[in-house]
Amino acid sequence: MPDTPVAEHRCGYVAIVGRPNVGKSTLLNYLIGQKLSITSRKAQTTRHRIVGVLSRPDAQLLFVDSPGYQTRSMGPLNRVLNRTSQQVAADADVVILVCDASGWTDADREMARLLPNGLPLLLAVNKSDSVADKSRLARLIGQASAERSFDEVVPISARTGHQVKLLADLCVARLPVGPSVLEEDALTDRSERFLATELIREKLFRLLGDELPYESTVVIEKYEEMPRLRRVFATIIVAREAHKPIILGAGGERIKRIASEARVDLEKMAGTKVYLELFVKVRGGWADNETSLRAYGYE
Numbered sequence: 224m225p226d227t228p229v230a231e232h233r234c235g236y237v238a239i240v241g242r243p244n245v246g247k248s249t250l251l252n253y254l255i256g257q258k259l260s261i262t263s264r265k266a267q268t269t270r271h272r273i274v275g276v277l278s279r280p281d282a283q284l285l286f287v288d289s290p291g292y293q294t295r296s297m298g299p300l301n302r303v304l305n306r307t308s309q310q311v312a313a314d315a316d317v318v319i320l321v322c323d324a325s326g327w328t329d330a331d332r333e334m335a336r337l338l339p340n341g342l343p344l345l346l347a348v349n350k351s352d353s354v355a356d357k358s359r360l361a362r363l364i365g366q367a368s369a370e371r372s373f374d375e376v377v378p379i380s381a382r383t384g385h386q387v388k389l390l391a392d393l394c395v396a397r398l399p400v401g402p403s404v405l406e407e408d409a410l411t412d413r414s415e416r417f418l419a420t421e422l423i424r425e426k427l428f429r430l431l432g433d434e435l436p437y438e439s440t441v442v443i444e445k446y447e448e449m450p451r452l453r454r455v456f457a458t459i460i461v462a463r464e465a466h467k468p469i470i471l472g473a474g475g476e477r478i479k480r481i482a483s484e485a486r487v488d489l490e491k492m493a494g495t496k497v498y499l500e501l502f503v504k505v506r507g508g509w510a511d512n513e514t515s516l517r518a519y520g521y522e
């Protein structure tokens with residue numbers, strides 16, 4: 224028998240929510256030590272609920288990344304993304320609200336107001352590495368705490384990892400006691416095929432400048448899994464004919480680059496060689512209503 228009592232094992236869902244672009248997906252990836260959720264400089268990169276698993280001796284944390292909560296333009300796609308964001312928070316055992324250390328904005332305020340009561344709520348003030356003036360950080364924390372009460376407020380950097388372990392520990396302390404619900408070596412609840420669509424979409428977000436058509440998405444037509452090879456046929460869907468040449472680029476340069484960068488990531492993810500073919504199709508109105516959005520995988 225050990226002399227010191229062994230702490231009880233804990234397990235539960237930790238929602239990662241906040242307005243677009245504050246670093247939620249970067250945080251998820253740092254927490255689980257792997258690139259799982261796609262990231263980019265553009266707002267609303269994440270469009271789905273994605274679970275990333277961290278198994279430690281004392282706990283299994285099921286972190287749930289979510290789309291950035293949008294308070295401005297309100298098309299059908301935005302409405303669906305906002306609903307996903309709120310659902311992720313409502314279903315969690317602990318909620319991490321992520322904001323940007325550069326300042327507490329109206330969008331943060333609205334998000335904080337919408338979060339459910341009665342759940343442990345932690346505020347992670349991210350990108351602290353990019354703020355030299357620490358009094359600014361103190362001001363932000365004062366302002367945020369005056370508007371909503373947080374169980375903990377932690378300045379972090381999802382890029383450097385500063386205080387990310389502390390944030391995880393604070394979550395563990397608030398999770399229900401219980402056994403792990405997933406295998407110890409599980410990384411996510413998502414399929415390889417789903418992760419493949421995401422990695423391709425990431426390249427769209429990263430390789431297109433401001434001309435990125437917001438109403439673009441990726442569907443996998445065929446995903447063949449062989450022991451040492453994946454054969455992937457995917458289509459980039461855009462809503463207007465005029466968007467097609469933007470994706471293709473002059474002489475097809477751009478789509479070639481999207482495909483070759485995506486292939487490198489797909490190979491890393493699958494641990495095999497990958498053969499990837501990309502197509503572009505126009506599907507007018509695919510993002511215009513919730514029924515067709517569902518057909519493209521948006522819940």
Ligand SMILES: Nc1nc2c(ncn2[C@@H]2O[C@H](COP(=O)(O)OP(=O)(O)OP(=O)(O)O)[C@@H](O)[C@H]2O)c(=O)[nH]1
Nearest residue numbers: 243244245246247248249263267268269291381382
């Ligand atoms: N300097 C700095 N940049 C960061 C940090 N965390 C994230 N970023 C950058 O912020 C940008 C947005 O990061 P994401 O992780 O995609 O943000 P997100 O909140 O998931 O965004 P959406 O999914 O669009 O809502 C990227 O360019 C990241 O590299 C950080 O701690 N420090």
Ligand SMILES: [Mg+2]
Nearest residue numbers: 247248268269
């Ligand atoms: Mg994201």
